[in-house]
Amino acid sequence: MNGVRSLASSERRRGPGWAVRAIFAATFLSAAFLILTPLLALLHGSFQTGSPGGASEFTLRNWRDLGSGNIVHTLFVTCYISVATSVLSTIGGAGLTWLVYRSDFRFKKSLVGAVGLSFFFPGFILAMAWVILASPGGIFNDLLGHVFGGDDPVFDIYSVSGIIWIQVLHIVPFAFFTLRGPMIAMDSSLEEAGYASGGNPWAVIRRVTLPLMIFPLLSSLLLCFVLSVEQFAIPAMVGIPGHVNTLATELYLLTSFSPPNTGLAAAVGLAMSAVTGLSIFAQRRVIARNTAPTVTGKGYRVRPLALGRWHWAANTICLAYVAMSFFIPTLALIYTSCIKFFVANPFDAAWTFRNYQQLWESPGTLRAFWNTLVVAGGGAVLGLTLGTLVAWFTHRLKPPGYRALDVLAALPFGIPGIVIGLGFLWSYVYLPIHGSLMVLVFCYVARFLPYATETVGAQVVQLDKALEEAAWASGANRLVSFRRIILPLLRPALQSGYFLLFIAYFREIAAAALIYTASTQVLSISIWAFFENANWGVASALSIVATIVTVALMAAVMRAPLKV
Amino acid sequence: MGIGVESLVKKYGGKTIVDNVGFHIADGELVSLLGPSGCGKTTTLRCIAGLETPEGGRIAIGDEVVFDAASGVTVEPYHRNIGMVFQSYAIWPHMTVFENVAFPLRVRGASQTEVERRVVRALDRVGLGAFRDRSSQQLSGGQQQRVAVARAIVHEPAVLLFDEPLSNLDARLRDQTRAEIRALQRELNIATIYVTHDQTEALSLSDRILVMRDGRIEQFGTPEEIYARPSDMFVAEVVGTANFFDIVVDDAGLGRDSGGTVFRTAFPGAAPGKARAMVRPDRLRIGADDGAGGPNRLRGTVRQRLFMGGYYEYVVETASARPRVLSAEAFAEGTPVVLSFNDENCIFLARD
16 A cells, blocks of 8 residues: 555465464463472472471371371361351352342442452451450450450350351352352343242242252352362461361471471372362362353343341341451451550550551561562562463463463462462472572462463453454554553453452462561561461551551552553 | 465364365455355455465465465465454454554554544545544444444555454344445455355345355356356355246256146256256246146146235245245235246256
């Protein structure tokens, strides 16, 4: 065409280009390195007598010790806690989902907002708050002691039921967000046909809604079970003081207290991964078998079911949940952070800002802040980049080998955080990054890779392939069309992916617990350490500052337009 | 510039989608690829655009070979001088109407004044001059379709490719847009390939129609040729409604149905033996039964009458078939009638 530079016939190539193949190879190798290295190191470690880096020889003892009474007992406790947690969380999540998407519950928006708040409320901070509230010397027992007299505490959070209670509060939002997709997608005319056939609401729930939701419910049960098995912070904070150990805390104790038995810990970790991995595999099968009909037409509105006189019950339960899972714990932390010495009665308290001042005066805390920003802020960029590449290759370009990459990237779903941490402990002594922040970054990138691939992948699947083809047909090469068309259209997914990773990296304890050093301490570990040293005031103050900083930073990130 | 395709082969996982297809399209000509879904028409188009890489064959746009399996030439889609309109329109939702249309010029490094001039002209051509600063998400389906057309023509490509561009529009809009596409293509005088499964679209738009079936070319000719002289029953039904009569052809080239009526065709060459005679509903004349016999006169009874506005559509029962007939004249159901037709409106086809 006249006056416009023509590119046609200037370049002739065969195939999709070596650049794409090179990027695929790099992506594949990075993912394989990050994910397989810790697993292989664990396998190696589980056959060693010594510790990573020390003198050691081959042994089968660790695998034999898996059958010892102590470990078997811990396994039973873990299963008991996890089954209870997953059943209760799924019931709670399903109840909330039904209220929001099928009934005329009045405060739907506020409820979803509050559930979202507790979803992002870190488990270790929740556990800390509940120790303040319900430990033998905590606020609730003190109050009840004043009211009823008597010295025996009513609540003991340092117990199996205490662990279950906090875990359920923590995991219900997850069940809610897993179940709401299938609930929204379910064709509600099937339920209306139930009512039209003369079924009362209870009969319709029992005979139509529940059977149609059976696969999503099963899937939620399995996922909550996995979350519970791999949960580390909650059993560590309330279980260890109460001498209740789960596999995750057992693994931690085996590694961190002398004499360390890192070999047995590796075997425990692999056994744990087998349990969670199999559960995830089962969950994938369940999802694949889901054949419930979904809404196809558009503009169809569900007629919400009138709760009538049950309104008060729904209101009370929801209010209680929101209070227990977020507002009361937050208030307890704010209170604790503002008093000199912990007392349950605010009228006896000596109010002070000294705890907040101490944060400024402690170089260790400031370094932890800086480290966290580097790991969460910078690491999330790395994690998101790798996740985006994986999603693009597995969902769009599908070069030979993409299935293997897909499986590889989904593996960390089935590996508990503490186990990945142990894997890095077993492998990083041999790597040049030993003792640097990069160990934490690599560990987090590996652990949360599925978060990134799932978030970005969901958007990639939605993206009409013709949008990119239209750019090619218009004369834009692959790089230009990726930058001008694909990147802007993926922006929402990239932003929420970054947000998810940032939060996950920021609050992670399990993976860091075994591999941090004095110079690579992060905020979550600092808070935990203050708390373990009975310095509740500083721990609370740091939790609150960290929460405010996170919210402010994320608001800034979300507001800033991504320059593309 | 024209388009040349030679012995094109495209496979998906062992299944042959396009099977040895070859044709040539002259400069300024509009050719429709017509056929049912899965016949390979869209795949053929995508091979020409460079969005699929064929397993074999040769494709040339103008003088330039853009694909040649033998010598290993594959020109990327963005180096082929094409304009393409997608079935889903593929309007980029994050750009305004203006930026969507400007994109092909921008990636070619055109100056700002050049972009402005050409985009305004392209938008005016499709009647969207007033919409330039609209967000592309505020457009109706018909308007999106026009933006897609403007984007395809703005850089004056060597060829235009349409992939079922009207299939997502409602019937009224489809008729209007069809006429506009034809006018635009005439004005630009660019070689154009138009993929469709809609016979009306193909018949009314095309200089020539290429009928495809199972990855192969069934027939390639002008709309009139294909309508009047389809090469087989498949083509006859793809380009319109067809009445078939089971006949036996004798050595003299005359056909006879089971009622003894003699069929005569202006197009000899059918092999003796079992065959089918095809006559279009609009080429059958219907009249009162006057008792007279003779070739190409079928006696029957009106079984169904549908009033279509400007005409009636009849189903008539004859000795060997139940043909459909269009006529403005009124006959009550149950009336004995005679259907007659000219030799040149009857063609003998092999039975499938």
